[in-house]
Every structure is written in C-alpha cells, then in structure tokens.
Amino acid sequence: MALLELREVTKDFGGLRVVDHLDLHVNEGEIVSVIGPNGAGKTTVFNLITGIFHPDSGEIRFEDQKISGLPPHSITNRGVARTFQTLRLFLNMTVMENVMAAAYGHTKGTMVESMLQLPRARREERRIRALAEEKLAFFGQRLAGYRYDQPAYSLSYANRRRLEIARAMATDARLLLLDEPAAGMNPNETHEVTELIARLRDDADYTILVIEHDMHVVEGISDRVVALDHGLKIAEGSFNEVATHPLVIEAYLGMRAAEEAV
Amino acid sequence: MSPVPEDLTGPGLPEPPVPPDEPDGPRVGTDEWVAEHEQRRETGKGLTGVIARVWNRIPPPGRLLVLLGPFAIFPFVTSEGNLFRYGLITIIYALLATGLNVVVGFAGLLDLGYVAFFGFGAYLYGIMASGHSGHHLQAELAVPIVVASTALLGLLLGLTSWRLLGDYLAIVTLFFLQAFVIFVNNANGGLNDFSYPFVGKVDLTGGANGLDQIDPLNWFGLKITTTRGYYLYTLIALALVMTMLYFVNQSRTGRAWRALREDPLAAEAMSTPVNRLKLLAFMFGAGVAGFTGTIFGAVQSGAFPGDYDVGLLITIYAIVILGGLGSIGGVVIGALIVNGAPELLRSSANARFLFYGVLVLAVLVAMRPWYRALIVLAGTVVFGLAVHAIVAATWSRGTDGHIEGGGALGRALEHWVLLPANPQRIAGWAYFALICAALVLTVVRGWWRVVVLIPTLYLASFVWENKLVEQVSGATRLILLGALLVVIMNVRPAGIFGTARVEVV
Numbered sequence A: 001m002a003l004l005e006l007r008e009v010t011k012d013f014g015g016l017r018v019v020d021h022l023d024l025h026v027n028e029g030e031i032v033s034v035i036g037p038n039g040a041g042k043t044t045v046f047n048l049i050t051g052i053f054h055p056d057s058g059e060i061r062f063e064d065q066k067i068s069g070l071p072p073h074s075i076t077n078r079g080v081a082r083t084f085q086t087l088r089l090f091l092n093m094t095v096m097e098n099v100m101a102a103a104y105g106h107t108k109g110t111m112v113e114s115m116l117q118l119p120r121a122r123r124e125e126r127r128i129r130a131l132a133e134e135k136l137a138f139f140g141q142r143l144a145g146y147r148y149d150q151p152a153y154s155l156s157y158a159n160r161r162r163l164e165i166a167r168a169m170a171t172d173a174r175l176l177l178l179d180e181p182a183a184g185m186n187p188n189e190t191h192e193v194t195e196l197i198a199r200l201r202d203d204a205d206y207t208i209l210v211i212e213h214d215m216h217v218v219e220g221i222s223d224r225v226v227a228l229d230h231g232l233k234i235a236e237g238s239f240n241e242v243a244t245h246p247l248v249i250e251a252y253l254g255m256r257a258a259e260e261a262v
Numbered sequence B: 001m002s003p004v005p006e007d008l009t010g011p012g013l014p015e016p017p018v019p020p021d022e023p024d025g026p027r028v029g030t031d032e033w034v035a036e037h038e039q040r041r042e043t044g045k046g047l048t049g050v051i052a053r054v055w056n057r058i059p060p061p062g063r064l065l066v067l068l069g070p071f072a073i074f075p076f077v078t079s080e081g082n083l084f085r086y087g088l089i090t091i092i093y094a095l096l097a098t099g100l101n102v103v104v105g106f107a108g109l110l111d112l113g114y115v116a117f118f119g120f121g122a123y124l125y126g127i128m129a130s131g132h133s134g135h136h137l138q139a140e141l142a143v144p145i146v147v148a149s150t151a152l153l154g155l156l157l158g159l160t161s162w163r164l165l166g167d168y169l170a171i172v173t174l175f176f177l178q179a180f181v182i183f184v185n186n187a188n189g190g191l192n193d194f195s196y197p198f199v200g201k202v203d204l205t206g207g208a209n210g211l212d213q214i215d216p217l218n219w220f221g222l223k224i225t226t227t228r229g230y231y232l233y234t235l236i237a238l239a240l241v242m243t244m245l246y247f248v249n250q251s252r253t254g255r256a257w258r259a260l261r262e263d264p265l266a267a268e269a270m271s272t273p274v275n276r277l278k279l280l281a282f283m284f285g286a287g288v289a290g291f292t293g294t295i296f297g298a299v300q301s302g303a304f305p306g307d308y309d310v311g312l313l314i315t316i317y318a319i320v321i322l323g324g325l326g327s328i329g330g331v332v333i334g335a336l337i338v339n340g341a342p343e344l345l346r347s348s349a350n351a352r353f354l355f356y357g358v359l360v361l362a363v364l365v366a367m368r369p370w371y372r373a374l375i376v377l378a379g380t381v382v383f384g385l386a387v388h389a390i391v392a393a394t395w396s397r398g399t400d401g402h403i404e405g406g407g408a409l410g411r412a413l414e415h416w417v418l419l420p421a422n423p424q425r426i427a428g429w430a431y432f433a434l435i436c437a438a439l440v441l442t443v444v445r446g447w448w449r450v451v452v453l454i455p456t457l458y459l460a461s462f463v464w465e466n467k468l469v470e471q472v473s474g475a476t477r478l479i480l481l482g483a484l485l486v487v488i489m490n491v492r493p494a495g496i497f498g499t500a501r502v503e504v505v
Helices: A042-049 A072-078 A095-101 A111-115 A119-137 A157-169 A187-202 A215-221 A239-243 A246-253 A255-261 B032-043 B046-057 B060-076 B080-106 B114-128 B139-162 B166-186 B227-250 B252-262 B264-269 B274-300 B310-323 B330-344 B348-366 B370-394 B407-414 B424-443 B446-466 B475-491
Strands: A002-013 A016-027 A031-035 A057-062 A080-082 A175-179 A207-211 A224-229 A232-237
Touching: A002 A042, A002 A207, A016 A042, A016 A207, A016 A232, A031 A042, A031 A187, A031 A215, A042 A080, A042 A175, A042 A207, A072 A080, A072 B264, A080 A157, A095 A119, A095 A157, A095 B252, A111 A119, A111 B227, A111 B252, A119 A157, A119 B252, A157 A175, A157 A187, A187 A207, A187 A215, A215 A239, A224 A239, A224 A246, A232 A239, A232 A246, A246 A255, B060 B080, B060 B227, B060 B330, B080 B114, B080 B227, B080 B252, B080 B274, B080 B310, B080 B330, B114 B139, B114 B166, B114 B274, B114 B310, B139 B166, B139 B274, B166 B310, B227 B252, B227 B274, B252 B264, B252 B274, B264 B274, B310 B330, B310 B475, B330 B348, B330 B475, B348 B370, B348 B407, B348 B446, B348 B475, B370 B446, B424 B446
Parallel strands: A031 A207, A031 A224, A080 A175, A175 A207
Antiparallel strands: A002 A016, A002 A057, A224 A232
8 A cells, every 4th residue: 555645746836837747656665766857846746745835736645644735744743754955954952852853743741741840741751862862873873872962063964964864763754755865975875875774664664755866876775766857757667667768868868868778 | 074984884894882972082983073073162262161161060950059049148138229229120130031032042033022021911910900900919810810811912922923034023023012112101091092892991001101009919918018028039930930941941842942943944844833832932931021020010019111112122132142042041140241230330439340350351351372461461551650650750730630439449540540630631532542542453463463452451541530430320331331241242152151053064
C-alpha cells in the first residue's frame, strides 16, 4: 500500500506552472529518489507535501488520509518530516536542544505544568532527552557526548546535515523527506550519506523520499527513481531505466545528446 | 582548518569508541579545532571572561540569590523615600522587563504595545477597587481577574502576529499603545465619550486627570500599606516569576519559543504550532505586565495616562536590551542600571565618581594591549599636574576656583584640574574643543591615539568640573547615562548577560 500518494498535484506561481499534474507514490519501506535539473520543481514538491505550500489542484494523501491543506506542523505530526536543502537549523540553540525542539508535536506538557515542575512535565522532559540521545546516537560519535551542549553554529557543514536528519527523526515521523542530503559534501562523506540512508531504512524503519543531484548516491540507494522536468514527471522506474531514458538525458544534456544516445 | 580530513572513519573502518562527555585530550577524527574554538569563545578573555566562568559555575538557585539577595537586605538599611525611588521602582521595572523579555527575547516578536498591558492592568484594578469607581474588590479576586483579562487582551493583540512580523508588527502594536493612551485620556464619561451598550455613558478612567483613590492591595483582608510592604511583595513576585520562567525556558515551550525566534519556518516544519506559541508568548508577557500594573496602581493609589506612554516603553526596552535579550537574570541588572543610575546622578558627588569611574573603565577596556591603558592613565595624571603647575605659575586666576562638597576626590582634583575663577566662556570653548578631540580620536590609530587621548581626557575632566557638574540634575545626568550605556553596550554588545547570537555562518 502506498504510504504517501500525490494525485494530479498542480502548483502555479503566478503564471508559471511549477508542478504539473504530478502523480507520485511512495510505498512503505521504500527509498524513492527524485531527480531533475535545477528548477524542475523538486523542492516545490517537498514544500507541497509538507504543507508549506498548498496545491492549486490535486490531492496529497498520507496513510490513506488527505493531508493537503493542513498546516505544516499537523502534517509533521501525522508522520512526515523533512530536512532542508539550505540548512535551517536553530543555529543559536545547542545540538541537544535542536533535536529536543522537534519533539514538540508528540509531547503534551503545558506551560503551567512546566512552570510548576509538575510530574508529567518532568517525566516528559526526561523522555524527550532520552529520545534525542537515541536519535543522535544514530550518527555515532559525530554528534555524541561533548557535542550535546555546543551551539549548532559550531558544527561543521557535514555535521549540520546530520543534525538536520536527527532533528527530523525526533519528530517521530515514519516518512523522511531528505532534500539533497549529500550537497556540499566531499566524496568520503557522500559515500557515508549513502550508507546512512540505507541504515535509516533498514535499521530505523523509515520510508524515505530523497532529492539528490549526486548520481552515485541515487544509484546506491534508490529502489525507484522519479525524474522531473518543468514540473512534469518525465520518467519513473529503476535507476538504470531512468538514467538511460531519452527524456531524462535531454533534460540534463540537451536535445542533441539525447539523439546521440539513442 | 587542519589539512587532516574531518572524517577518518570511512565506511570501511570500524566505528571508534564513543568519547566520554568531557574531552580530556586531543582526538584525531573529531572536530577538535571547532570544539576548542567553542571553549575559547565561551570563556572569553580578561575580567568579563572570569566573571562569566564563575557565574556559569553557580547553580541556578544560587544565581537567583546573588541577583535578588541584595534587594532583600535593602529595605532594612535605607529610608522609605530611597526605598521607593531606588528599590521599588527598580523591581517593578525588572518585573515588567521580564514579561517583555518573553515576547521580544524568547519569541523574537517586536511588541511595541507592551506598556499598554501594564496600563490596562493598573486601570482595570483601579476600576475594580477604588474610591473613584466605588467598587472595592479584594486583591485575591481582582488580581486574578486582571491577569486573566490582560492575558486575553494580549491574545487579541497577538493575533496580529499571525500575519505580521518585524517592522510591521512593531507598527501595529505601537498603534495599539497610542490607541490605549488616547482611550484612557477620553473615557471619562464626558461629552466626547462613547455611550456603552446597556449602561450608557460611564466614567471609566477619569480621563486626563487619571483614576484616583485606588485601594491598596488587600489579600484576604491583609492590606499592604507601606512602601516596604509593596517592596517585599513585588520582590517575592519577581523571584517567583523568574523561577517559573527559568523552568518554562527549559521546557518544550521555551525550546519552541527559541526555535521560532531562530527560524519560524523550520520550527513549523518540525511540528511546532508557531502561531499558537506566538500567542502564548504574547499572553505570558501581557499577564506579567497586567500583574505589575496592579502593583503600580496600588502603590501610586492612582492610574494616570501619562505614566503608560512611549517613554516608559523605551525605558523597559533599554532594560531588556542592556540586560541581554533572552536572559532571565539580565533584566534585574538592566533595571538596576537604567533606574538606579539616573537617580544616583542627582547628587554631584555621586555623579563625579561615576564620571571618573566611566572614564577609567572605558580606557581600561578599550585600550589594547593593557599597558597602553596604563600609559594613558598615568600620562593623563602627569599631564594634568604639569598643566596645573604651569598655569599656577603664570596665571593665578586659572586655579582660583574650588570644588564644593567634593570630599577627598574633590580636594585631590583641585590640585590637578584647572578651575578658573569665572569659567563660563572658557568652559564653553573647551566643550567645543572636547567634541572635536573626540571626533579626531575616532580617526587616528595606534600610538597617535594614545597621544591624542591624554589631552582629551584632561579636557573632559576640565569641562566636567567647570561646566557639566553645575547642571548635574538636568541635562548632564542624561548625557552621563547615555555615555554609561554606550560604554556598557560596547563592552558587552549582546547585553550584560546576553550571549552573542550568530545569524549566518
């Protein structure tokens, strides 16, 4: 059964059609990659799924319930969490607080309860901290121990990307949307991201939808690849099918290259 | 950065052991440089670094005691008048600033209508318990009603923050404050006033004359009538609010507030209902302001429209910014400086101490390396003695003046600074020269700065003793307060207790 389903989703910015009658589904336990040249509408699709934009027509369903039209925090509470292409950490908060802040949606302690330090608030606080430590432990020593209380801005670029993933995990999501997780990383780190995404699925049971430009990563992780261009789905299938698809080659390399390839 | 790649733990290598919480030695493969850099940043250099380290080692209850302990002793060592001017007003300001800090410092919402909630609290309490209105509610009934109503009003104003941020929110909230002031100025049941549904024209606020004869706070029959009583009552309230705010700050609500200040979109995407939390911040701030309003109304036994205007707003903002946005303890120090300093400066002896203190402090802090600061200070002393000796030998009228009531410092200064018998004209020119010299100082660098600084400092003391000190209760006081704030904000740009925020890295 499809965990996430986009039906005929369309989005216009003024006169510009950014996403055009897009059908997309992600099955439980699958890793699906979205590729496409810059401006193809990939990030807009993520923004539509997470509720930052609302589709002009069409419908987005998660766990067989309509989520399009809901505010972003409710969509996250339903189980869809994301990372950002341009990192959006809470830079002046500590590593630990960044992850703990993402647990807001599935905690209940009210302001009055925490003011008076009532039992439920304290219990919950302990639980959130344990949860955050567990999520951070997923990344080994990079975000462990002495890192907890350092501000996020002191982290290196690669560690910031890891922290964003940890933060998304702490929302208790089932589906992770990763927006270019390997952007700006060196080959060694890129390889590690590939492994990490596989572990996220295999060890932590997440379903993953990922936007990625690095074809090594896409090839390494994807069960299925979807190619977009000008908001249209131009190809879908296994990595090899999509990578050799003439429309995909045309979108990336131009008309002549596509003709030569055929 | 070191040429060693950050991650030696490639996919093929075994995972190294997890490091202990405290790093005890250099470890290859972790961001050691960044980690150490962070430690250096946290501790800082010099005196402020030492103070910050000691401060951070004190547990939170101890910090509260250090901040508020001196306040608890104060009423037993001073007169009623001083207690009111220095003590009570300071903690009322601190309490107000605590509420504003939640809205501005934690949630990052620029609320310029904040003072209206303070006024609303005072007026509403006055309407429920005063000779003016004829009702006399007990405090245990009136205060909760006031806090709840003010919080509700905060919620209504907060609704604007759903769609407005930054400058736009500031304008709308400022408008709200102005509307409030105009309303209370006119809601006296007069010719121009509204006719309310059901009740017709009612004298709510007393108009421009204010709402008078407000009852003292009467908790379960226990009337607070003395300044000392109000002082202790407010101090306890401040301690409670600060403690509760500390806990909230550590909780999911506090984290969510700070997250939405950092990046509202990311906070929303990470399951935080941003709009609801903005309202909560507005309500919390408004509730605290309303509560403070009941105290202020009862202390003054009246509420007057002029008290709740932009002037107070600026004062409270100055306190919050000076103490450090988002710092719970900072507002106490901020209130102490912003309220205490101008009051202390009313006497010329105090003002003199502060003036020279600020000069010496500014030189010590601004001049690097430290020995340059010493050279400047020693040079200024020698320069002054030399000038004094030369003038005394050639133009005796130039040293004829006296410092009245200056104490030991004043007597010492008489041998150092020139005090002409009729200083008016020459002091005016010296003032002009001082401003020119200060401008020159901003341009020159290195040793030239030392050379220019020595006569400038001397000129400053000359102008001070011959011109400014006479007007100490007027304009000078404010000039000096401004100079003090400039020095403090230069030393601690993010506020006394604030931590510098990194915007983009």
